[in-house]
Amino acid sequence: MEFDKSKSAGYLTNHLARLFASELQNAIRHLEIAPAQFMTMLELWREDGQTQKALVKKLDVEQATMANTLTRMERDGLIRRKPNPTDARSQQIWLTQKAKKLEGPATEAAGSINNIALADLSEADRAQFLDLMRRVIATLQPETRDA
Amino acid sequence: MEFDKSKSAGYLTNHLARLFASELQNAIRHLEIAPAQFMTMLELWREDGQTQKALVKKLDVEQATMANTLTRMERDGLIRRKPNPTDARSQQIWLTQKAKKLEGPATEAAGSINNIALADLSEADRAQFLDLMRRVIATLQPETRDA
DNA sequence: ATCATTAATATAGCATGCTATATATCATTG
DNA sequence: CAATGATATATAGCATGCTATATTAATGAT
Numbered sequence: 423m424e425f426d427k428s429k430s431a432g433y434l435t436n437h438l439a440r441l442f443a444s445e446l447q448n449a450i451r452h453l454e455i456a457p458a459q460f461m462t463m464l465e466l467w468r469e470d471g472q473t474q475k476a477l478v479k480k481l482d483v484e485q486a487t488m489a490n491t492l493t494r495m496e497r498d499g500l501i502r503r504k505p506n507p508t509d510a511r512s513q514q515i516w517l518t519q520k521a522k523k524l525e526g527p528a529t530e531a532a533g534s535i536n537n538i539a540l541a542d543l544s545e546a547d548r549a550q551f552l553d554l555m556r557r558v559i560a561t562l563q564p565e566t567r568d569a
Numbered sequence: 570m571e572f573d574k575s576k577s578a579g580y581l582t583n584h585l586a587r588l589f590a591s592e593l594q595n596a597i598r599h600l601e602i603a604p605a606q607f608m609t610m611l612e613l614w615r616e617d618g619q620t621q622k623a624l625v626k627k628l629d630v631e632q633a634t635m636a637n638t639l640t641r642m643e644r645d646g647l648i649r650r651k652p653n654p655t656d657a658r659s660q661q662i663w664l665t666q667k668a669k670k671l672e673g674p675a676t677e678a679a680g681s682i683n684n685i686a687l688a689d690l691s692e693a694d695r696a697q698f699l700d701l702m703r704r705v706i707a708t709l710q711p712e713t714r715d716a
Numbered sequence: 717a718t719c720a721t722t723a724a725t726a727t728a729g730c731a732t733g734c735t736a737t738a739t740a741t742c743a744t745t746g
Numbered sequence: 747c748a749a750t751g752a753t754a755t756a757t758a759g760c761a762t763g764c765t766a767t768a769t770t771a772a773t774g775a776t
Contacts, residue, residue, distance in 0.1 A: 425611055425676040431683050431695075432589040433608070434702040437629060439586030440763075441709040442579040443732095447764085458732055461580070464572055475754060482584060487733050489756060494731075511741045511754040529572040536578050542708045547701060548578075554690065554698045555581040561689045562588040587733075590762095594734085605762055622724060634763050636726060641761075658724040658771045722773070731764080742753070 431558070442539065449531040453524055458491045459500060460528055463517070466501070467525045471514045473506065482563070495521075578705070589686065596678040600671055605638045606647060607675055610664070613648070614672045618661045620653065629710070642668075 427433040446457050455463070465480050466472065478488045492515060495501045500521040503513040540548045574580040593604050602610070612627050613619065625635045639662060642648045647668040650660040687695045 424615055425679065427608075427611060428703065429699060430679065431686055431699060431702070432593060432679065434699065434706065435582060435586045435589050436604075436608075438702055438706050438709070439582045440630075441706060442582050444764080445709060446579060447731095456731060457583075461574075461583075464574060468571060473754080483587075483732090484734060485755070486735080486757080491732075493756090506754095509742075509754080513755080532572065532577065532579065539578055539705050539709050542704055543701065550697065551701045551705070552576060552578060552581065554694060554701065555578070555585055556575065557689055558686050558698070559581065559585050559588060562585070562592060562686050591734085603761065620724080630762090631764060632725070633727080633765080638762075640726090653724095656724080656772075660725080718776085720773100720775085722771100724771080725769080727768075728766085729764100732762085734759100734761080736758085738757075739755080740753100741755100742751100744749100744751080746747100746749085 442535065445535045445539070446532060449535050450528055453528055453531070454498070455500070455524060455528065456494075459495050459498070460532065462488075462491055462495065463500065463521055463524065463528065466515060466517050466521070467529075471516050473512045473514060475512065477515065500524075589682065592682045592686070593679060596682050597675055600675055600678070601645070602647070602671060602675065603641075606642050606645070607679065609635070609638055609642065610647065610668055610671065610675065613662060613664050613668070614676075618663050620659045620661060622659065624662065647671075 443457055446460070450457070450460060461481055462477060465477055474485070474488055474492060477492075478485050481488065483491075492501060492503065496503060499518055502516050502518060504516055506512045506514050540551070543551060590604055593607070597604070597607060608628055609624060612624055621632070621635055621639060624639075625632050628635065630638075639648060639650070643650060646665055649663050649665060651663055653659045653661050687698070690698060
């Protein structure tokens with residue numbers, strides 16, 4: 423009647439996330455960026471000059487977490503925070519040239535981690551895995567439905 | 570040609586792990602234990618008096634991480650570290666009465682989180698999800714094959 | 717037995733995530 | 747327009763995880 427961790431989705435997800443994070447960190451270490459910085463840049467490569475609030479929503483992390491990540495990215499010369507001309511409370515987050523140049527190598531590194539991780543799955547299994555994950559996320563996600 | 574995070578196993582896993590952790594924390598908050606403490610107790614409920622090294626191996630976290638978690642658990646009155654009679658370098662980790670009493674309520678809370686998370690999946694999908702997760706973990710896991 | 721190596725834990729320092737709270741600015745309303 | 751409430755960001759404090767290094771004790775080789 424014991425709790426079997428190998429049958430616990432939460433336990434397995436935690437374990438897997440740590441393994442992925444470790445691999446990713448290794449794969450992008452030579453670019454001198456960390457996983458959370460990479461995640462943030464994913465959004466900024468797609469659209470530069472977003473506000474902190476927009477990034478918070480897209481990455482589904484707390485505002486305080488994003489503020490700290492951005493502070494480290496600014497320290498590391500990846501972004502600059504510029505005043506928002508239309509609202510003095512907020513700022514626009516702009517990638518530096520250095521950060522822009524990282525898009526190719528960083529996304530390639532991340533892509534190869536995914537390939538390595540899923541290497542033992544068939545094409546159908548991979549699709550199913552992603553689909554199941556998205557469905558469980560949707561179930562747990564705390565209603566990101568408001569405006 | 571952009572990196573699509575909704576198709577990245579690593580990204581989705583990270584997101585899902587944060588959602589699970591948040592739910593678990595909520596569900597066990599009233600027991601005054603934190604997720605990592607719960608994970609550690611899972612092993613100690615199964616077998617009390619283990620060494621730190623044994624816990625490190627079973628939970629697949631770094632030794633320093635476990636040392637810190639155990640320090641917090643000791644601070645919170647969940648465990649006691651006692652000298653190992655056969656090896657003065659190591660210690661035996663013993664659950665307190667307080668920690669022993671938490672097994673029922675804590676495993677129930679964790680179980681219901683899993684149920685909630687997987688509520689939208691069929692029985693077959695749930696089994697597949699766990700299986701896929703175990704397979705990807707096995708692929709990424711850095712050879713825990715030594716003695 | 718002694719010296720070098722290995723092994724078990726601890727500590728320092730950092731990144732990422734969280735909650736709770738503070739601050740500044742905007743928007744609304746009387 | 748002044749007061750109030752909402753919004754955007756920052757900061758404090760903590761847990762969990764990591765790497766790197768220190769400390770202490772056991773082992774092994776000479």
